[in-house]
Amino acid sequence: MYLHVSSNFSLFFPFFKWCSSPGTNHSKYALNLFSPPPARYGGRHTVTLIPGDGIGPELLNHVRELFRSVSGDSTCHNENNNSNSINSWCKMSNIETNHTLPPSHKSRNNLLRTGLDLYANVMHCQSLPGVQTRHKNIDIIIIRENTEGEYSSLDLTFSIINRKLADGLFLQCCKEVASGYPDITFDSMIVDNTTMQLVSKPHQFDVMVMPNLYGNVVSNVCAGLVGGPGLVPGANLGSDYAVFETATRNTGKSIAGRNIANPTAMLLASCLMLDHLK
Numbered sequence: 001m002y003l004h005v006s007s008n009f010s011l012f013f014p015f016f017k018w019c020s021s022p023g024t025n026h027s028k029y030a031l032n033l034f035s036p037p038p039a040r041y042g043g044r045h046t047v048t049l050i051p052g053d054g055i056g057p058e059l060l061n062h063v064r065e066l067f068r069s070v071s072g073d074s075t076c077h078n079e080n081n082n083s084n085s086i087n088s089w090c091k092m093s094n095i096e097t098n099h100t101l102p103p104s105h106k107s108r109n110n111l112l113r114t115g116l117d118l119y120a121n122v123m124h125c126q127s128l129p130g131v132q133t134r135h136k137n138i139d140i141i142i143i144r145e146n147t148e149g150e151y152s153s154l155d156l157t158f159s160i161i162n163r164k165l166a167d168g169l170f171l172q173c174c175k176e177v178a179s180g181y182p183d184i185t186f187d188s189m190i191v192d193n194t195t196m197q198l199v200s201k202p203h204q205f206d207v208m209v210m211p212n213l214y215g216n217v218v219s220n221v222c223a224g225l226v227g228g229p230g231l232v233p234g235a236n237l238g239s240d241y242a243v244f245e246t247a248t249r250n251t252g253k254s255i256a257g258r259n260i261a262n263p264t265a266m267l268l269a270s271c272l273m274l275d276h277l278k
Contacts, residue, residue, distance in 0.1 A: 045277050054251030055261040062263040063270050109249070114147050116243075118236035121146040121215060123247040125222035125232055128264075133227055140222055141207045144215025145170070146236055170211050195221050223248050230262030233269035242276070244269040 049064075051057040112118075121144040127137055171188055178186035189197070191214045197204065198221050210218060223232045234247030246265040255261055 047273070052251065054253035054256045056251065058256070058259070059246075059261060059263050059266040063266055066267065066270070112243075113236060116238055116241040117147065118238040118241060118243055119145070119147045120237045121219075121234060122237060123219050123222070123232060123234045125219075125226055125247075127226050128231060131227040131231065133225065135202050135225055138202050138222075138226055140202065140205050142215065142219055142222060143207070143209045144219065145210070145212045146215075147212075149212030167211065174209055191217065194218060198222065198225065220248055228262070229265065231264045231268075233265050233272055235269070235272055242273075244273045 049060055051060050121142075123142040123144070125138060125140045125142060127133065127135075127139070174188075175186070178184065191210070194208075194214075195217060198218070202222075202225055208218065219234075220229070223229045226232065229246060229248040229250050232247040234245055234249075236243040236245070246269065252261055
């Protein structure tokens with residue numbers, strides 16, 4: 001689903017690290033930038049459902065059944081994957097891109113995020129009761145730049161490519177923002193060391209903020225730490241729209257139609273949406 005979202009999350013960076021002391025109430029540092037407009041149509045919010053590809057339709061069927069059981073109302077606004085009609089909030093599954101198309105072809109997922117200016121992807125990676133994993137009591141927030149960087153689909157030509165210049169700007173901006181919050185510990189870490197530290201000592205991380213490509217890598221590592229991609233929800237946030245989906249954006253095409261896909265991530269994404277709208 002796509003939704004307008006307010007942020008009540010902790011923060012950390014894979015290029016930079018912002019850590020608060022144990023037991024900190026992270027909502028104290030919430031970035032209250034996203035609040036939904038008043039409900040319309042008799043106090044009801046309208047949510048767009050985008051089934052996506054692979055296991056997406058069957059996962060959203062679980063969401064639909066849950067909503068029907070809880071509210072007794074099964075009214076949903078379904079959209080074809082190619083539709084441009086999207087409400088301020090929406091719930092979706094990933095749309096697969098045909099990689100045999102020419103390089104000039106742009107991913108529909110990317111067009112959706114950039115078109116709605118969903119500039120921040122937020123993933124709460126948290127240990128769940130009953131799920132056996134090597135590391136226990138993991139609680140990490142990942143904030144990933146969502147519309148720029150390597151996945152921006154911008155056609156540019158460089159005579160010199162200097163990754164340190166772009167990464168350095170991102171790091172400098174984080175340092176400037178962190179300086180306004182002296183009670184939060186800020187640190188930086190190169191991304192390859194970050195992934196190693198995550199699998200060996202994940203509890204040192206609290207809130208992680210990073211550019212687009214690094215966020216893709218770190219999000220998948222963190223999902224593996226708590227049991228896999230089927231357990232972790234994610235939110236794509238902008239000033240006017242928000243999207244809730246599974247955090248790692250897997251289509252799960254290899255297991256589609258076998259009724260074995262774990263709906264937990266999609267159900268938790270629905271909870272994030274409802275929590276935002278209440």
